[in-house]
Amino acid sequence: MGRNTRKRRTPLATKIVAGAAALAVGGGGLVWANFYASAHEDHGGHNRTRSAGAQVATIDCPDVGQKIRDVPDRARGEVDGELATMDSQITDAYQRLATTRRAQAGDSQFVQNSILGPLKDRRKAIIDRIQLEINRAGGRADDNLDELAGCQGRPADQQQGGGQNGGGQDDGQNDDGQNGGGQNQDDNGNGVAGPVADDFIDINDVQPNSRNSRNGLAADGDGGSTGTFTTDCGVNENNLFNSDNLIAAPGVDNGAHHTHDYVGNQDNDAFSSDEDLANADTSCQNQGDKSTYYWPVLRLQDGTQEFDANDQGGGAEGNIGKILKPAQAELKFVGSQQGDVVAMPKFLRIITGDAKSFTNGDANANTSWSCSGFEDRQVTDKYPLCPEGSQVLRTTNFQSCWDGQNIDSANHRDHMAFVQEDGSCPEGFQAVPQLQVRLAYDIPTPTVENGQVQNPYAVDSFPEQLHKPITDHNDFINVMDEDLMNEVVDCINRGEDCQ
Template sequence: MPGNTGKHRISRRTKIATGVLALAVAAGGIAVSTTFGDPGQASADEADPALYIDILKVAPNNAEPANARGATTGTFTVNCGRNENQHFNPDNFVAQPGIRNGAQHLHDYVGNLSSNADSNNKSLDAAGTTCKNGDKSAYFWPVVRIDTGDNEKNPPAKPADGDRDKAAQDAASPVISCPDVASRLPDVPDSAMAEVNRNLDLLDTQIDEANKRLISTQGQGGPNFVQNAILGPLKDKRVATIDRMAIAIGRTAAKPQGLDALAPCALKEQAGTGGNPASNGGGAPGGAAQQITCPDVASKLPNVPASAKAEVDRNLQLLNTQIQEANQRLVSTQGQGGPNFVQNAILGPLKDKRVATIDRMAIAIGRTAAKPQGLDALAPCNLGQGGGNAGNNGNNGGATAKPLPGPDANNELPDNDGQIQRPAKVGITFRGSAAGQVVAMPKFLRALTGDAKPSINGAKNTRAAWTCTGFENRLTDKYPICPDGSKVERIHNFPSCWDGKNTDSANHRTHIVFPDKAGRCGAGFKAVPQLRITLVYDIPHDIQVKKQYKVDSFPSEKHNPLSDHDDFANVMSQSIMNQVVNCINRNKTCNA
């Protein structure tokens, strides 16, 4: 239950607002709006009462697709705890790499102990984990809070700058990147499983040793030193290790061919753009990658008349799509053209599209209200560092140039306060495919589900995730009020159709997508284990009825439960991922 010190929230929130106002003055002009009224009245930080619903009024709507012949029904569950170590921060290295405090709301983390804005493949792989089976993957979601109006106490905020600075240093150094092997293996016979897993672990060890040698010999030798002294010997070791796996499989099944093509590795810089081939050595994005950043338009619009809202929303979504497409073109054309290529081939055409789109919004508003002036100044975009875009799970196109505030000593942020609720139960389960077998995810694959900014991005990527225990066949985009004996629950299903090449993409979505309603992946995509995260909370029934619990969100979302989302980065060793795949494909129930 929330603590009660007898102080009304107005004093606490006034303190938060004062801090933000001071930041605004120091930064030279962040807009701050204030509301004055009776201290006994509800503050603007509460969720809208209309956003709550009795779960019994929600019709059953959550049916699994029918299993086709050959469907895989196995599950692999990982025990990573409930964030007992109180790992919180307002970062999101999946959707907003390199932007500290960019989420503007607090995330709950389990798994990887180093997850922060500057996390990259190297820092993630070197970190510890809360997962009992050694899985170093990062799993994180917005916290849920109870807000009764009292001065609720939270665990004190832990400084994140040390971890961030270490991750930033890792991101600045080159690493050895090798093709992922586990995702290229055929179905492994039980008789070969132990030997294959031993050799997958050996491949990871070989990369670790090569990266350590890369650091210890920095500056030594001539221009071919790294190739001759590190990459060449590493390739030879990998050829032998991969061949042992092929022989082991070939004893009782068809021997896989062509795996030796996965032996050569390369030296890569950490700061990628997101379109890299799947690798297990650190070539994926995770540092401050260059992306196109554009001024935010939604925040500059006047009050939109009801008659214009649909057209304005369509065009705001189109602006997001245009940025995503431009970032994808930035990835696919990397290294092409001369010094003005990006400006002439990407930024210039993007500006022209934005001018037309913004003008359509102004005309729509102007039909029944004053036509807004000067919006065309928001059309030009530029190439920035690591900003993401407005479609990246709510990141506003990297437009926020000034430092964003971190959590205060009570782990509260502007417009996100109240007592943090640790989940009573966290379920992390990888599931099969209704259409057939699954293949391994590549190491360092990034994935997300939901959309943190539906007010700007629209509902295309949002997913109803709220329910109550015992009512999992009913999902709602509102906060559920559960019957006595039932608990509040969030169910986050992740996309599970991988393009077979990339561990990330410019919008962090197109490289891994959801299957169709029948559970099938589209052409060019492969089914990988589907991650499902379930979160159960002990929210007292009277708190539910009084509508006093809420999820952290971007301030613009005002705790809309439709903004709920979840993020994941796969940092499993190849042998653990191989265990996941084989458990699922053999229709077993495994717990690690």
């Protein structure tokens, strides 16, 4: 599949940003929503009580990209671009939702008539173009895609699509900033939407071995290929950041609407071609590994004005505060419980997790949050509060079953699959080395008192996803040279631990 090779923009890390982030209307930023929902799992049988919020917390749109299947290769660039435009439409609609609270209070139909209705019309126009582009390229577009045009406003007490409980407390704050008598101040004093107190949990309150996730199963085991290969690519010492997504939105500036950390390949933005990746420098100690490894940054919402404080993807879209680099980034490839693994094809693309899990539901969520010393306690939809001296851990086990043909797919998922419960790959798929990413952070533990959280940390997110921990995700493009990939496979299949 060809990649867009338009001239690349200057990475955000090289920009000089003047002035502080404006977090109010008229200052170049946003006044964010006053009412939130919170996705969570049941931990130890505790049931949290929430007041019902009358206003809409965020915008919930069907994910068209995940429903698309038959897209000819020559139409994928155009389709990805259209999907990125839909993401921007949702971002714009959320901005309007967040900045019109007074109008909403005076008109019960304001959200529907002024935000959701026009959004549906704009989304339908793009869906029509997507269908046309697919058909022109020789594919067959799904005639039912039009059904995905409409979006909903999610109140603070509405359950999320994946069936997990949702909810948030009405903070009682009016548009003029006066407290209306509610329990929570929505923005923790920093002006952005989330995280809120209910997004955090003391790691001691998490039951050991209680995480229930369909995804992220570890592929390694005692009965198959038991070796490991670890590649050391640093922790982004070169300060390579941008808000692009080369896999999901190639050729689209700010396609992620949040900022990514990058290790490995150093030519990583939306306009990088496969040739660019192959010819780039790498931060990996083994220079044969030019793979790109990237994930959304974590930030400490402590008032720090970062380099992207006024930029799209950064402060202008609610991603504010001090960017926290991992103290350690372990990138390890492991084997299969059921037998040998085969080589990954060069330029294989894998997305794991779902940046829109808060509104999409948890079908593709693949997040594991924990604390060092408590690794048997894993949570998917909560940020852990770790004791002093314990690091916050983000762990991701990637899909490790490949369809044997494609380096990508129309929805960027169908060419890969997770192992089944017995460790085998689904029919038609074959085992490749499984990438496991373990990120460890030194983060001061936020204080949660009286339903409020002070100086929280949070993952960067699409604005309407409200910085929920369940939206964490991770991305990988294999750019190992053939000799190194063969070395990885041989090491794993021989049962050795290599690096």
